[in-house]
Amino acid sequence: xxxxxxxxxxxxMTCGHCxxxxxxxxxxxxxxxxxQADLATGRLTVAxxxxxxxxVAAAVREAGYEVES
Numbered sequence: 775x776x777x778x779x780x781x782x783x784x785x786x787m788t789c790g791h792c793x794x795x796x797x798x799x800x801x802x803x804x805x806x807x808x809x810q811a812d813l814a815t816g817r818l819t820v821a822x823x824x825x826x827x828x829x830v831a832a833a834v835r836e837a838g839y840e841v842e843s
């Protein structure tokens with residue numbers, strides 16, 4: 775498999791702690807090699823192999839936020 779990048783829009787992040795919470799939850803998923811959230815844009819960029827969109831959304835919810843569909 776090759777590494778792929780996926781971008782999601784996360785709603786509800788209001789501070790640096792929010793960003794870290796999202797990044798930490800998503801980074802724990804199988805296949806994810808990096809997760810970078812941007813507070814200003816609400817964008818979450820996830821890199822990895824076989825990244826599962828539903829799993830990313832679930833991890834973001836676990837951190838207390840939502841992924842726009």
